Amino acid sequence: MSNQAVxxxxxxxxxxxxxxxxxxxxxxxxxxxxxIAALCAVFANVLAPYGYNDQNLLYRLKPPSFLGGPQxxxxxxxxxxxxxxxxxxxxxxxxxxxxxxxTLIGAGFGTLLGFLAAHFRGVCDEALSALIDxxxxxxxxxxxxxALAFFGNSILLFVTLLGLYGWEVYARLVRGLVxxxxxxGYVEALRNLGFHPVRIYGMHVLxxxxxxxxxxxTLNLPGIIILESGLSFLGLGxxxxxxxxxxxxxxxREFMTTAWWTAVAPGLVIxxxxxxxxxxxxxxxxxxxxxxxx
Amino acid sequence: xxxxxxxxxxxxxxxxxxxxxxFVFVMLRLAGDPIKMLLPEETPANVIEQYRARWGLDxxxxxxxxxxxxxxxxxxxxxSFRDGRPALEVVTERIPATATLGFAGLIVALLVGLPAxxxxxxxxxxxxxxxxxxxxxxxxxxxxxxxxxxxxLLFSMSLRWLPSSGSATWAHLLMPACTIGLWNAATIAxxxxxxxxxxxxxxxxxxxxxxxxxxxxxxxxYALPNAxxxxxxxxxxxxxxxxxGAVIVETVFAWPGIGRLxxxxxxxxxxxxxxxxxxxxxxxxxxANLLVDLLYGWLDPRIGSSTExxxx
Amino acid sequence: xNDLPLLTATKLSRSFFFNRGLFNSKxxxxxxxxDVTFALGRSExxxxxxxxxxxKSTTGRLALGMMKPTSGVVRYESQxxxxxxxxxxxxxxxxxxxxxxxxxxxxxxRMTVGAQIEEVISVHGLADKKHSSRDLMMDALDRVxxxxxxxxxxRELSGGQRQRIAIARALAMQAKLIVxxxxxxxxxxxxxxxxxxxxxxxxxxxxxxxxxxxxxLRVVRHISHRVAVMYLGRxxxxxxxxxxxxxxxxxxxxxxLAAVPAIDSRNRHSSRTPLIEGELPDPASPPxxxxxxxxxxxxxxxxxxxxxxxxxxGGDHTVACxxxxxxxxxxxx
Numbered sequence: 001m002s003n004q005a006v007x008x009x010x011x012x013x014x015x016x017x018x019x020x021x022x023x024x025x026x027x028x029x030x031x032x033x034x035x036i037a038a039l040c041a042v043f044a045n046v047l048a049p050y051g052y053n054d055q056n057l058l059y060r061l062k063p064p065s066f067l068g069g070p071q072x073x074x075x076x077x078x079x080x081x082x083x084x085x086x087x088x089x090x091x092x093x094x095x096x097x098x099x100x101x102x103t104l105i106g107a108g109f110g111t112l113l114g115f116l117a118a119h120f121r122g123v124c125d126e127a128l129s130a131l132i133d134x135x136x137x138x139x140x141x142x143x144x145x146x147a148l149a150f151f152g153n154s155i156l157l158f159v160t161l162l163g164l165y166g167w168e169v170y171a172r173l174v175r176g177l178v179x180x181x182x183x184x185g186y187v188e189a190l191r192n193l194g195f196h197p198v199r200i201y202g203m204h205v206l207x208x209x210x211x212x213x214x215x216x217x218t219l220n221l222p223g224i225i226i227l228e229s230g231l232s233f234l235g236l237g238x239x240x241x242x243x244x245x246x247x248x249x250x251x252x253r254e255f256m257t258t259a260w261w262t263a264v265a266p267g268l269v270i271x272x273x274x275x276x277x278x279x280x281x282x283x284x285x286x287x288x289x290x291x292x293x294x
Numbered sequence: 295x296x297x298x299x300x301x302x303x304x305x306x307x308x309x310x311x312x313x314x315x316x317f318v319f320v321m322l323r324l325a326g327d328p329i330k331m332l333l334p335e336e337t338p339a340n341v342i343e344q345y346r347a348r349w350g351l352d353x354x355x356x357x358x359x360x361x362x363x364x365x366x367x368x369x370x371x372x373x374s375f376r377d378g379r380p381a382l383e384v385v386t387e388r389i390p391a392t393a394t395l396g397f398a399g400l401i402v403a404l405l406v407g408l409p410a411x412x413x414x415x416x417x418x419x420x421x422x423x424x425x426x427x428x429x430x431x432x433x434x435x436x437x438x439x440x441x442x443x444x445x446x447l448l449f450s451m452s453l454r455w456l457p458s459s460g461s462a463t464w465a466h467l468l469m470p471a472c473t474i475g476l477w478n479a480a481t482i483a484x485x486x487x488x489x490x491x492x493x494x495x496x497x498x499x500x501x502x503x504x505x506x507x508x509x510x511x512x513x514x515x516y517a518l519p520n521a522x523x524x525x526x527x528x529x530x531x532x533x534x535x536x537x538x539g540a541v542i543v544e545t546v547f548a549w550p551g552i553g554r555l556x557x558x559x560x561x562x563x564x565x566x567x568x569x570x571x572x573x574x575x576x577x578x579x580x581x582a583n584l585l586v587d588l589l590y591g592w593l594d595p596r597i598g599s600s601t602e603x604x605x606x
Numbered sequence: 607x608n609d610l611p612l613l614t615a616t617k618l619s620r621s622f623f624f625n626r627g628l629f630n631s632k633x634x635x636x637x638x639x640x641d642v643t644f645a646l647g648r649s650e651x652x653x654x655x656x657x658x659x660x661x662k663s664t665t666g667r668l669a670l671g672m673m674k675p676t677s678g679v680v681r682y683e684s685q686x687x688x689x690x691x692x693x694x695x696x697x698x699x700x701x702x703x704x705x706x707x708x709x710x711x712x713x714x715x716r717m718t719v720g721a722q723i724e725e726v727i728s729v730h731g732l733a734d735k736k737h738s739s740r741d742l743m744m745d746a747l748d749r750v751x752x753x754x755x756x757x758x759x760x761r762e763l764s765g766g767q768r769q770r771i772a773i774a775r776a777l778a779m780q781a782k783l784i785v786x787x788x789x790x791x792x793x794x795x796x797x798x799x800x801x802x803x804x805x806x807x808x809x810x811x812x813x814x815x816x817x818x819x820x821x822x823l824r825v826v827r828h829i830s831h832r833v834a835v836m837y838l839g840r841x842x843x844x845x846x847x848x849x850x851x852x853x854x855x856x857x858x859x860x861x862x863l864a865a866v867p868a869i870d871s872r873n874r875h876s877s878r879t880p881l882i883e884g885e886l887p888d889p890a891s892p893p894x895x896x897x898x899x900x901x902x903x904x905x906x907x908x909x910x911x912x913x914x915x916x917x918x919x920g921g922d923h924t925v926a927c928x929x930x931x932x933x934x935x936x937x938x939x
Contacts, residue, residue: 134317137310139538142556142575146318149560149568150325189712192672193726193775194699204714226437230542233439234557246439253443253546260447267440275435 027283030276037273041093048086052243056081061259078248078262079255087243088265094238095245095270098159099225105163106224107217110170115201117171118178128175132168140165141230148236158237165227166220173216177209215288218281222274229270245270303587307580312363314576318569319362323355325565335375366573372566381566385552385574391461392551395474395544396536398467402475403482403532408525410479411486412513415494426483433480438539442473442546459548470547474539478532485528489521496520522593530586534579537571610683611645612783612815618642618668618678620661636889638664640839642678643916646783649809651816653830653847655823655862659886661839662819666785669817670702671695682783700730703776707788709768713760719771720756723747723778730779746778747771749811750804766797773804777812785817790825802829823866827851832922835859838889838897841916845923855925857902896928904929 040047049072057080064076064084075084117128135143144161151157178201181187190200229246231237238244245266252262329342346352353361365371371381414426449469450458460466493499494517502512540553548554552571559567619641624634639661646652646669654662667673669680671687680687682702690698706712714722723743726732733739747753750770760768769789776784786805790798802825808814820826826833827847834844835856843856854860884901887893893900896909906929914926 134310134313137314137579138317138572138576139535139579141535141538141541142572145541145556145560146568146572147321149563149565150321152563185706185708185711188672189704189706190714192670192699192704193729193779194696195729196696199729204717207716208714222435226435229437230439233437234542234545236557236560246437249439249443253439256443256447257451260451263440263443264447267437267443271436271440274437275432278431278435 022279022283026279030279033272033276034280037092037096037269037276040089041096044089044093048083048089050083050086052082052087052090053241054082054086061255061262063259064261067261075265076259076261078251078259084248084262084265087248088245088269091243091245091248091266092269092273094242095225095228095232096273098155098162098238098244099221099228101159102162102165102224102228103217103221105160106165106167106220107170107213109163110167110172111174111206111213113167114171114174114176115178115205118175118182119197119201125175128171132171135164135168141227144227144231145236148231153236153239155238155242158231162224162228165224169220170213170216173212174209177212178205181205181208211288215281215285218277218284221281222277225270225274225277299591300588303584307584310580311576314573315363315366316359318572319359322565322569371570371573374567375562375564381564381570384567385555385570388550388552388555391549392537392540392544392553395467395470395540395549395551396533398471399474399478399539399543400529400532400536402471403478404529406475406479407482408486410483412490412518414483414487415490416513418491423487426487430480430484433476436476438473438477439542439546441476442469442543445469445473446546461549466547466549470543470549473543473546477539481528481532482525485524486521489524490517493517493521519593523590526586526589526593530582530589533585534582537575537578611647612650612683613646613669613817614679614681615642615644615665615669616679616681618665618675618680620664620668620673621676634890637839637892638889639668639675642836642839642841644834644841644844646815646817648782648815649813650832651809651818651830653818653820653826653833654836655820655826655833656836657821657886659838659889660836662836663787665836666704666787666817666819670704670783670785671698672704697730700732700779701781702783702785703779703781704785704787705769705772705776705789707792709765709772709792710760712772713768715760718757718759719763720744720747720758723756723771723775726775726779732778732780742778746774749777749808750774764797766793766801769793769801770804773801773808777808780812781814783815783817785819787819788821789818791820791822798825805829823851823862835862838887838892840897840926842898842927843923843925844916845919845921845925849921849923853923855919855923855930856898856927857904857929858898896926898927 056077059070059073059077059081061079062070062073062077062081065071065074067076070077073083073085075088078084078087113128113131117125144165147157147161178187187200187205190204191197195204228237229244229249232244232246233250235247235250238247240247248266249263249270252259252264252266255262329346369382373379374381374384377384410426410429414423417423446458446469449456456469457463457466458469499512499517502516507515537552537556540549540551541556542553543549544551544553545557552574555567556571558564559571618639619637620639622636622638624636642661642665644652654665656662664673668675671680671682671690674688682698685698687695687698713719717725720743723746724739727739727742733742737745743756744753747756750773752767752770752774755763755767755771760771763771773784789805790801793801805816806829809816816829818826818830830847832844833847833850834841835850835858836842837858843850843854843859845853845855850859851863854863887897887900893910894913895911896902896905896914899905899909902909908928912928914928916924916926917930919925919930
């Protein structure tokens with residue numbers, strides 16, 4: 001469908017003509033932030049002074065220690081007296097794991113379909129574009145919510161749904177890249193060496209298009225992070241006792257009048273993460289464009 | 295525009311809708327016993343039997359499929375558990391609230407996004423351009439629910455200017471509309487800038503400059519109409535995804551529309567209501583696409599004659 | 607020579623279909639290869655020559671079974687290639703290889719050339735206890751004069767060196783038949799000679815057979831034993847190399863030969879001057895009768911109506927021209 005081209009580009013991957021470079025200070029800060037976030041996620045259990053479900057009903061909705069709250073609770077406590085900072089680093093861990101898992105599922109699924117369509121052409125190609133058209137007919141959010149309603153919430157379904165978000169971008173990208181590799185005679189040459197198609201695509205074509213795929217993954221990741229936190233915010237994604245950044249905001253929203261930090265802290269983390277990944281993705285794409293055009 | 299193009303597009307839209315109905319049918323079958331999902335648990339056995347007969351659930355699967363389609367066509371989507379009313383009624387009574395919010399959000403998005411995109415394209419590489427691009431990147435990085443919460447903290451809690459939730463007055467509409475508008479304004483600004491830059495580089499724009507036409511005339515009379523197609527496409531998509539955006543914003547601001555209904559229905563697994571919403575969402579999307587296609591034909595008469603050219 | 611040819615192509619045809627557009631249901635049919643028959647013996651080089659668009663590259667792909675013919679049969683030894691599928695087809699690749707004009711499209715830019723040669727050795731299970739895949743790879747590189755280059759990446763090599771790698775890979779696979787599709791036309795003249803000499807040397811050592819596709823008649827004269835001249839998908843003349851160059855019978859062959867400049871390597875560009883008067887006709891609607899009639903200096907009424915068949919002109923020399931006898935007598939040049 002004609003609008004489909006736009007669907008993929010409405011996510012922060014839209015290719016507006018770029019005329020100036022992103023200042024390198026911003027890129028370094030974004031990378032720095034992502035590094036810190038990744039370290040926090042990996043070493044959550046070392047960094048967190050409390051467990052993410054440790055309740056202390058005597059210390060409920062206390063402000064951050066730098067605003068006069070109790071010592072040791074750097075970002076204050078929530079309605080059950082749980083330490084916001086500790087919950088934050090664990091939420092970051094869960095949110096990142098789920099977003100990355102979803103991204104990998106989507107990238108894998110889309111890449112596979114792209115290879116199939118480019119290899120077999122004909123009916124396979126038609127089926128792929130029909131599938132893409134069809135997916136464009138139901139807004140993704142509604143589709144995901146309906147699946148959660150029909151099948152009931154489970155972490156497996158949730159991650160799968162995140163994986164279905166944006167797969168068509170990879171399918172399209174890979175299909176195009178493989179077709180151009182075929183055009184150049186590369187695939188035919190490998191085929192004539194007696195290689196199995198799985199070897200041709202998996203061991204020769206894939207490594208050569210991995211750069212473009214990686215850029216696309218980076219460009220899609222912010223969308224998935226925001227989708228994950230949105231669904232969890234609604235209470236329809238990650239379920240307690242697990243925690244996620246969106247879930248924290250959803251909880252904190254109830255106590256905004258008295259304890260704004262419970263919602264603002266995870267909100268800032270989502271915002272900065274999505275922004276940093278977007279900036280790094282744009283930067284990676286510019287570098288890839290520069291290296292392929294020369 | 296030729297009739298053939300119009301008919302082809304309409305048929306395609308209908309086909310898509312049939313596919314969506316089929317898809318929901320398959321999902322429901324995969325999920326479990328449709329009766330249990332579409333009717334409240336305490337439904338009397340004789341009513342269940344009635345529905346079983348009405349939907350032909352004892353018949354072979356293709357007969358069930360046909361009767362499912364026919365009940366969908368009749369507008370019979372099942373019954374809401376909560377108040378026992380038809381799901382269609384429960385959903386349609388919420389349409390005005392969501393439509394109002396969506397329309398207001400679109401106005402905000404257009405009022406911000408279009409001028410921002412045009413200004414950025416006119417003053418390429420200037421401070422304005424950088425500001426607009428930064429706005430577009432930031433706008434897509436802030437989750438709508440977080441932006442809404444920040445608005446509430448600022449305007450309701452600190453300044454006490456606006457009510458934080460509900461839909462009683464026009465003042466209630468302001469913050470939700472701005473929240474929906476921000477994300478879409480970022481999208482529109484980005485696309486307007488890109489397509490305006492494209493048009494401004496065309497030879498006829500340089501001719502217009504050489505002819506000494508005033509700036510505003512060049513923009514409104516020449517550049518914007520020529521840049522309209524991608525902009526209309528993106529607006530169509532925004533309208534098509536109206537329900538999607540409403541889900542989160544209505545929850546944040548307790549706006550009594552379909553979005554909030556969706557969240558409560560999904561949480562309670564009210565399949566009858568959810569499937570009605572899915573059909574409504576698909577209908578909105580398909581209608582918006584169709585409208586955009588028809589607008590294309592009107593904006594650019596060449597498109598109507600080559601239906602294949604634009605489908606890729 | 608061996609009594610059984612290595613490769614026989616019998617009445618090969620291959621058509622391509624193009625849709626003319628959405629509202630035009632008629633298809634454009636191009637017969638790229640039309641009724642082509644030839645045989646290639648062991649240790650023999652058969653050259654396919656002709657202008658671009660003559661169907662020589664398509665013939666090469668058909669001969670390797672990389673493309674299925676619309677009709678006709680290709681047999682390698684006695685095996686019908688179109689009957690091979692899946693694993694059997696892949697296994698058959700070991701025997702028949704192709705060397706492309708663009709050597710870079712045949713090599714993975716991200717792997718060292720040594721690893722790429724080892725890969726084919728392991729895919730086809732050619733290593734044994736005595737000869738590890740590494741030994742075989744090193745041997746192959748030594749043979750093409752690139753011993754010690756195994757850790758290089760394709761981009762670090764020149765075009766001629768990459769072509770040597772492609773040859774080394776075919777040698778490592780112990781291929782018996784190599785289709786060379788314009789293997790030297792992208793190379794400098796000095797390098798061309800090296801590659802051609804290498805091919806000849808490998809043929810003498812390992813008894814390889816080459817189907818040598820080229821538009822460069824000087825190279826063809828140097829390497830091939832026999833020459834088939836193609837025009838618009840058909841073979842119009844076929845004979846031993848000496849015979850073709852000394853006693854060309856078809857007016858098209860003569861025109862091709864006339865366009866070859868004196869053997870002067872500096873003058874490469876002059877070979878690009880138009881070979882023959884007029885344009886190559888649209889392959890989708892070839893002329894009636896003889897395909898060459900629109901450009902032939904000897905054209906007669908019969909040429910416009912009847913398509914000449916390949917006929918024996920004596921001494922393994924076949925030609926498809928109504929005017930053969932006449933031109934011999936008349937000496938029109």
